[in-house]
Amino acid sequence: IVFLLTVSCGTKKIVVKDSEPVLSLIPIPAEIIYDRAVVSYFELTNTAEIFVEPENEEIKNVAEQLAEKLRTSTGCALKVSSSNGRTEKGNIYLKLINDNSSGDEGYKLSVTKDFVTLEASKPAGLFYGVQTLRQLFPNEIESGIIKKIPWRIRTISIKDFSRYKWRGAMLDVARHFFKVDDVKKYIDLLAFYKINKLHLHLSDDQGWRIEIKSWQNLTKIGGSTAVNGDPGGYYTQEDYKEIVKYAREKFITIIPEIDLPGHTNAALASYPELNCSGIAPKIYTGIEVGFSSLCIEKEITYKFIDNVIKELAAITPGEYIHIGGDEAKSTNEKDYIKFIERVEKIVKSHGKRMIGWEEISKANISSSSVSQFWDSPQHAIAAAKRGMKLILSPSTKIYLDMKYNESTPLGLFWAGYTDVKKSYSWDPETEIPGVINNNILGIEAPLWSETLKTIKDIEYMAFPRLAGAAEIAWSQKRLRQWENYRERLIIHSKRFDALGVNYYSSPEIK
Template structure:
């Protein structure tokens, strides 16, 4: 009996030592990365994640926060704890994060994964951050060996477009600071780097302006269908800006004008040409409201709003809206937008606006957000402005997937996953090529969206396809390959706890 027990013990120890020393075969090229990296080369080996691993960093000031982020994510995904050490050079036996000024562009990174270690190199901190997102997607649990592994090989990666964004409409329905932070977390996971907040519209005013307090006292109090309103204090807004910055995301605030302004017109009678305050509005029709463009008080109002907003916004842009101002005479519209452009520049911010602003005196420092009219985009380019691509028939996340979708609208189109993925920004409009395009932004209007779960359902997985369009080289944009990769990638969507739409176009894994 003793001999039998001894034999079992020896066999168990031998198996343990074999599993600890044996390199688990793995294929890096089969990982369902989204966005697809520029270049992936598999080696066939793997790096095993263990409790005694260390995250090494070359620069404590710049890389310690990123190492802490990676440590937290690894613990969340695997349950393993890691130590962080500052080193003068990589040991080659741990996870190493390092900066090299000669490496790629500002958001690029290189990953090398061997059987004994992971080395990540980038020029800037944001490159390390994006490399971490790729590394997290590659973590696999091997059922045969009962080990967390990262498949071995090399990855070279960098973005196609500098701007890759999301717009969240918090005016039609309000979303809390925590909701916005959770959206930022998910954006970061897919290398998106700009969050455009639509802060005002007919149905609600959502940002505290201290010099015009009735905007929040009155204008913030309701939403579509009479649902609960809300607004961000300036301190709360600054917290969103801070949190976004930690995730290498820039906040772009939008004050829509001169149309889509009923909440402001209800708050201050003097902003109306007849000096009569409007009733609060909870419907979804558009185009009926306008600021009075021939009153000086209107421009004092605009300047105060932009001044206060510029003081709490770190990013370079303020979005001045400009869409669907259907009751504003064209000459008045152009006069108004030209004055607002000058006010915005006075406070050291660049102008962004919907494609209608192309009719104003824009120039090379401005960005026109294309959503509807091709001629507006080509007019913008002729004036030297950059174009941000948000075609409503492809990029609007509030459009229904099909006629059975219980949320959203379909005035632009039904947008299933194939339609959301199968377009290239530089091929959308004749005369607007890659050099004229700043990037891609996916808007979510919230007439029918009331909570975080509904937001996620309409965004995902269309948004990850848009992220790939903005990041990955065109040679990797293939629907037939992507839909198979997305099916495998669904395990990562589940890991991120996203309420996503399970399109019948995708052969999802059986649960």
């Protein structure tokens, strides 16, 4: 982090050690410049406005999201309009500029006593800059209640850009179903930490959660229950479109997953013809894995998959469909390889690229498909050798459903206990010997829901670990250091409180 210090012979730029946290920003920006000797502020007043340049719907949407956040906490009217090239004191300016030096997601934020200026080459950069700006305001900005306090920001200059283009989180809505509003709340939290992908695990042994109009029993039967016999549920295609639209407004792409050929008991229970025996098994409410498989030899299996992918692709604007592929213990390897190769062709035929869990690297598939590492370095290395890009989700580091410690009331521990330090103290470049940074698309933090029933359960297992995963994915490697992060997180936990997040209050951050 770079700071400007005022000294007797003038102002000069120095580099301060990363171990000295100055702000509680998460993820930490690439460069922060300010004058430590002179403390001054920009103060938001009742006359403040937000100006955009140029005026288009996407930029206005970003500005309106900032305005609404400030209106509900400050009581200021904060009209959003075009600047028409003007710069007047007391206002906030969002500008698109013809400078792509910080990439499509980068931004420059300048706070002076007179005004706040946020510049980026793309709307995504403005959006991520707004998330940083929110964190510079008092924590009360997140309360949604008007507070009569000084609404001011320290004068500062920030230049920031992303490390990885894939900064993901996964939510398992199959083991337990979460309603649209719960998913939206999770999206809000992801966006705040500059996460840009939400992978929805839509099917598993315990539940099928997305309407497929050509196979309606999938939701009628397969979506009827959950782990422990808890209530089931599913998203209509209109529900799913609503989630996709909401996420897009916050620059998050939805990645839908239909897990194949294993983890399919909900589908098999819905349609007897998908079983080799022709007999449908009972619906399943336990948490064991590896016992189910589609019938690889039956042609109806591929008609089913084609129909499902076709309907899902039609309502998914993003370029990827995730086909699972993990823990297919009831499918022999020869059949598994043949199956994955055929499914890749089906996904491509509907204009999408295939993502699968790491096991798909056993098949002879193209380098356009993406492998998601979770357990075996050998699978990751095999994928890299094929020229495939990798998403890193090491289960021992960022599986968010792993217990923090033995006394954690939720979660599992098959991959070990994962405290806040452990989940932060790893780096994608060095996680898998033989896999270099050029092979890595980014990282993703999965949250499986065997033990989770409510949004509060989701928050408890995700936070604060998800904030650390976001920093690993966004921030530059040279800036990341546990003690620095821990000190920032201690301060930042007050913002969790203001956001109303039911986070785990770890002794590591007290």
